[in-house]
Amino acid sequence: MRENDTDADQRGPGGAPGRVVLVTTSHRVAPGLLSWPAWQVLRTADRVLCADPDHPQLPYLREAGVTVEAVEPDARDLVDAAAGRTVAVLARDEGEPRLTDGLARLAGSGRTVMPELELLPASYDLPGARLLDVVQVMDRIRLDCPWSSLRTHRGLARHAVEEAYELVEAIETDDRDELREELGDVLLQVVFHARIAQDDAERPFSIDDVAAGLVTKLVHRHPHLFGDATATTPEEVQALWLSTKAEEKHRRTSVTDGVPLAQPALALVGKLAARVGSAGLEVPVPTGEGLGYALLALAVRAQDEGVDPETALRAAARSYRDAIRAAEGV
Numbered sequence: 001m002r003e004n005d006t007d008a009d010q011r012g013p014g015g016a017p018g019r020v021v022l023v024t025t026s027h028r029v030a031p032g033l034l035s036w037p038a039w040q041v042l043r044t045a046d047r048v049l050c051a052d053p054d055h056p057q058l059p060y061l062r063e064a065g066v067t068v069e070a071v072e073p074d075a076r077d078l079v080d081a082a083a084g085r086t087v088a089v090l091a092r093d094e095g096e097p098r099l100t101d102g103l104a105r106l107a108g109s110g111r112t113v114m115p116e117l118e119l120l121p122a123s124y125d126l127p128g129a130r131l132l133d134v135v136q137v138m139d140r141i142r143l144d145c146p147w148s149s150l151r152t153h154r155g156l157a158r159h160a161v162e163e164a165y166e167l168v169e170a171i172e173t174d175d176r177d178e179l180r181e182e183l184g185d186v187l188l189q190v191v192f193h194a195r196i197a198q199d200d201a202e203r204p205f206s207i208d209d210v211a212a213g214l215v216t217k218l219v220h221r222h223p224h225l226f227g228d229a230t231a232t233t234p235e236e237v238q239a240l241w242l243s244t245k246a247e248e249k250h251r252r253t254s255v256t257d258g259v260p261l262a263q264p265a266l267a268l269v270g271k272l273a274a275r276v277g278s279a280g281l282e283v284p285v286p287t288g289e290g291l292g293y294a295l296l297a298l299a300v301r302a303q304d305e306g307v308d309p310e311t312a313l314r315a316a317a318r319s320y321r322d323a324i325r326a327a328e329g330v
Contacts, residue, residue, distance in 0.1 A: 018082035018115035021045065022100070024091045025057055028132045029123040032060035038122030042066050046085040049073060052092045061090075075102025082115040134191055135207055142195045153196055160189045172314065220244055242278060255279045266299055267310040273303035 021041050025034065034042075034057070042048055043066055050058065051072035061068055068090065073081065078099065081087050089096065106112045141148045163185045170178035194207035221244045223229035224237065231237045252258065255275040261268065276283050285300050287293055299309040 017113050018084050019086045019118065020078055020082045020103075020115050021086065021088045021118045021120050022091055022096065023088055023120050023122050024095065025093075025121075026123045026125050026129070027056065027093050028125050028129040031056040034122040038120055039064070041086070041088050041120060042090075044086070045088040047081060048088045048090060049078075050090040051096075052090075055090060055092065057090060073099070075099060075106050078103070079106060079112060079115060087115075134187065138188075138191045138195050142192075142199075148192075151192070151196060153193060156189065156192060156196075160186075160193075163189055168314075172318070255281070264310065266295075266313055269296055269299035270303050270309045273300045277304065 023038055023041065025031075042061060043064065048061070048066055048068045049071045050068050051070070053070050058068055073089075078087060078089070089099070103114075103117060107114050107117075143149065163182065167179075167182040167186050170182045190210070191207060194205070194210050198204050198206045219226045221241050223244060224231035224240060229240055231240050255278070256272060259268070259271050259275065263271070285297050287297075302309040302312060
């Protein structure tokens with residue numbers, strides 16, 4: 001048929017224009033897990049068409065007794081096929097832009113009696129579903145990229161530190177675009193290291209193991225949400241957090257266990273002082289000659305007063321940087 005055929009020619013038996021249903025699915029949801037409306041349409045449609053012979057849903061549709069035709073119709077053919085019938089089109093992951101554009105042109109021409117057009121999402125992405133794409137892309141990179149396939153934990157360690165500092169800077173400058181990007185770069189480090197760990201011959205683990213450990217920790221440290229404990233104020237939540245964290249760390253012999261000595265000195269002092277305060281210990285600040293001990297005393301004092309010394313000095317350093325630029329006329 002041509003676009004200028006009469007309206008009568010466009011109608012099926014009884015003059016019914018028919019129905020076209022474009023069924024979309026998400027590759028981030030396991031194949032076969034479709035919504036009930038989607039299953040109803042696919043099982044009751046007069047014809048089910050799919051242009052992708054390797055579509056992941058096809059084995060499950062065949063198992064359910066649904067006949068799927070390997071056809072890539074254009075808009076005109078689809079309108080003709082739907083005359084008086086219901087035709088379902090199982091869309092590819094990228095959608096069917098050529099088909100939908102063609103249908104839009106026919107509808108806009110005013111010369112074609114169009115069938116009822118319906119877009120039916122058969123599966124939806126849940127929050128966090130795009131993380132599956134991250135894992136998939138990282139797996140491909142690790143396997144096929146000549147550079148990435150040779151990376152090690154030690155070789156990437158400095159990048160983790162650099163990305164963390166860039167994230168902090170984005171937070172301090174309140175740059176939303178930079179914050180989003182830097183969070184992605186930090187996430188890259190997590191996924192990359194987890195993928196490297198997956199290849200370890202002796203003690204492998206995967207990103208799923210990392211996520212499972214994190215979920216277990218978060219649930220255990222929030223007994224007021226996932227258990228029987230009660231906490232209605234931030235102070236009560238903090239007390240619960242510290243008590244559950246202490247239970248997890250019962251094997252530690254010192255409050256300093258787990259504090260990385262490789263971190264910047266000011267942050268290190270702040271962390272040690274915070275541990276001392278949380279444990280309720282009375283520890284005299286060592287004294288000695290030189291600026292090091294004077295800086296130590298200042299950092300401990302800042303922490304005792306509720307000021308993170310690293311953050312405070314970074315803010316002052318930023319002002320100093322601005323003063324330098326002003327003196328340069330920048």
